[in-house]
Amino acid sequence: MKTPLLMLGLPKGSLEESTIKLFAKAGFKITKSSRSYRPAINDDELDGRFVRAQEISRYVEHGYFDCGLTGYDWVVENNADVVEVCDLVYSRASRKKSRWVLAVPEASSVQKAEDLEGKYVATEVVNIVEKYFAEKGVKANVEFSWGATEVKVPDLVDAIVDLTETGSSLRANKLRIVDTLLETNTKLIANKASWENPEKRKKIEQISLLLQAALEAGDKVGLKLNIRRANLDEILEKLPSLRNPTISNLGDECWVAVETIIEESVVREIIPALKDLGAEGIIEYPLNKVVY
Numbered sequence: 001m002k003t004p005l006l007m008l009g010l011p012k013g014s015l016e017e018s019t020i021k022l023f024a025k026a027g028f029k030i031t032k033s034s035r036s037y038r039p040a041i042n043d044d045e046l047d048g049r050f051v052r053a054q055e056i057s058r059y060v061e062h063g064y065f066d067c068g069l070t071g072y073d074w075v076v077e078n079n080a081d082v083v084e085v086c087d088l089v090y091s092r093a094s095r096k097k098s099r100w101v102l103a104v105p106e107a108s109s110v111q112k113a114e115d116l117e118g119k120y121v122a123t124e125v126v127n128i129v130e131k132y133f134a135e136k137g138v139k140a141n142v143e144f145s146w147g148a149t150e151v152k153v154p155d156l157v158d159a160i161v162d163l164t165e166t167g168s169s170l171r172a173n174k175l176r177i178v179d180t181l182l183e184t185n186t187k188l189i190a191n192k193a194s195w196e197n198p199e200k201r202k203k204i205e206q207i208s209l210l211l212q213a214a215l216e217a218g219d220k221v222g223l224k225l226n227i228r229r230a231n232l233d234e235i236l237e238k239l240p241s242l243r244n245p246t247i248s249n250l251g252d253e254c255w256v257a258v259e260t261i262i263e264e265s266v267v268r269e270i271i272p273a274l275k276d277l278g279a280e281g282i283i284e285y286p287l288n289k290v291v292y
Contacts, residue, residue, distance in 0.1 A: 002044050004044065004045055004046055004047035005045040005046070005199065005200060005203055006045060006046055006047070006066040006067060006194070006200060006203055006204065007047050007048065007049070007064065007065050007066050008041075008046055008047065008048035008049075008065060008066070008067060008068060009048065009049060009051060009056040009059055009060060009064075009065035009067070009068025009069065009070070010030070010039065010048050010049065010050045010051075010068070010069060011050070011051075011052070011053035011056060011068075011069055011070060011186075012037070012050040012051055012052055012053070013052060013053065014091075015053060015069070015091065015186065016050065018090055018091065019069060022088070022090060022211060022214055022215065023211070025214035025217070025218075025288050025289070026207075026210035026211050026213065026214040026288075026289065027210055027288075027289075028041055028042065028043055028046070028207075028210075029041070029042040030048070032050065037049050037050045037051065038050075045203060049065075053069075053070045053071055053074055054070075054074050054077075054078075054124075055074075056068040056069070056070035056074065056189075057070050057074050057075045057078045057080035057082055057189060058078050058080060060080065060082050060189050060190065060191050061078075061080045061081050061082050061191065061192075063191050063193060063194070065191065066190065066191050066194035066200055066204070067085065067188060067189060067190040067191065067194065067204050067207070068188075068189055069088065069186055069187070069188055069189075070186070070187065070189060071098075071184050071185065071186055071187070072084075072182075072183075072184045072185060072186075072187050073098075073100060073125060073128070073163070073182055073184035075187065075189060076125075076127075076128055076182065076184075077125045077126075077127050077128050078127075079127065080189075081192065082189040082190060082191065082192065083189060083190040083191070083192055083195045084187050084188075084189055085187070085188040085189060085190050085195075085204060085205075085208050086187065086188050086208045086211070086212055087185055087186075087187055088185070088186045088187060088188060088211055088212065088215060089185045089186070089215070090185075090186060090215060090218075091165065091185075091186070095215070095218065095219070096165050096166075097165075097183050097184065097185045098163050098164065098165045098183070098184050098185065099163070099164055099165075099180045099181075099182070099183050099184070100123075100125060100128065100161055100162070100163055100180070100181045100182045100184065101161065101162065101163075101164055101167075101170070101177045101178075101179065101180050101181065102121075102132075102159060102160075102161050102177070102178045102179045102180075102181060103150075103153075103159065103160055103161070103162060103170050103175040103176060103177050103178060104153065104158065104159045104160075104175065104176055104178055105153050105154045105174060105175060105176070106174045106175065106176045108154070108158070108159075108176070110158070110159060110178060111178065112178065112179070113132070113133065113136050113138055113140075113178070113179060114136065114137075114138055116133075116138060116140045116158060116159055117138050117139060117140065118139065118140070118141070119140055119141065119157075119158035119159065120140070120141045120143065120156075120157040120158050120159075121133075121140050121141065121142050121143070121157060121158065121159045121160065121161060122142075122143050122144075122145040122149050122152050122153075122156070122157040122159075122160050122161075123142065123143075123144070123145055123149065123160060123161035123162065124144065124145055124146075124147075124149065124162075124163075125161065125182075126142055126143075126144050128161075128181060128182060129142045129161045129181065130142050132161075132181050143157070145160070149161075149162045150162055150169060150170060150173040150175060151173065153175065159178070160175070161181060163184075164177075188204075188207070188208050188211065190204050209291065210289065213289035213290055213291045214288060214289050216289070216290040216291075216292075217287035217288055217289050217290040219263060219264050219265065220261050220262065220263055220264060220287055220290060221261070221262065221264045221267060221284050221285065221286060221287060222259065222260070222261055222284070222285045222286075222287055223239075223259070223260050223261070223262055223267070223270070223282070223283070223284055223285075224257065224258070224259045224281070224282070224283040224285075225257070225258050225259075225274055225279040225280070225281060225282045225283070226250065226255055226256070226257050226258075226279065226280045226281040227255065227256060227258060227274075227277070227278060227279045227280070228254055228255055228278055229253070229254055229255060229256050230254070231277055231278050232247070232256060232258075234277055235258065235274065235277055235279065236258075238270070238273050238274065238277065239258070239260060239262070239270065239274070240262050240263070240266060240270075245258050245259060245260035246258070246259045246260070261287065261290065267284060271284070
């Protein structure tokens with residue numbers, strides 16, 4: 001049996017399913033049983049393990065994984081000495097960056113970090129928070145939280161630093177954001193020695209290209225249509241595109257075929273407008289990857 005070229009760290013937990021779907025769109029089928037941490041990957045050059053995202057950057061730094069996917073926040077929290085290969089902005093529910101924010105109860109008198117001098121703050125990212133307060137010259141008592149951090153104020157602590165995308169969970173718990181400490185998103189990271197290995201680096205770069213292409217295709221569709229040559233300029237004015245549309249001659253010299261990539265969000269407005277301009281044979285199709 002061939003020895004895999006790369007050992008890949010995959011995030012277990014909230015990012016697990018969205019990561020599996022992203023890899024599938026990129027062409028890598030990852031399958032695992034509900035109780036297994038070791039997945040099967042349809043690429044003989046890859047082996048992998050599912051571990052908590054909080055731990056992946058340490059395992060990549062120490063060389064157990066050649067590369068892995070984890071949040072930028074955990075790279076910072078662990079002070080991991082790794083190569084940041086690319087940004088992959090996705091999460092369980094959206095394609096937005098998340099933020100670690102300092103939050104207090106709505107009725108709290110705290111308006112800025114300095115107001116927490118001598119107070120208690122709960123968080124999962126103790127190192128990030130301690131550095132934040134140190135830079136501001138504030139001596140706060142920072143304690144580790146095992147989860148459900150937002151329910152600990154005001155009874156157990158005076159403030160929290162928690163991760164949020166939209167802030168809806170904080171508002172639901174009647175909390176107010178005081179400051180943002182760090183913006184974060186998923187990254188593909190690599191072990192430094194693995195990155196210096198030409199064969200491994202090439203494979204990591206291929207994975208990076210395909211994952212980014214799959215993400216880029218996520219909110220776009222392809223569009224094909226036929227139009228009279230006389231109406232082509234008018235159509236092109238109406239048609240937003242990723243790059244200049246491809247225009248091909250048809251058997252009838254009076255007609256041309258147009259193909260382009262557009263944002264899926266504008267399709268419902270574009271297709272009726274194209275039809276009104278005389279377009280025929282309009283086809284919308286999904287995309288798996290977009291490579292610039």
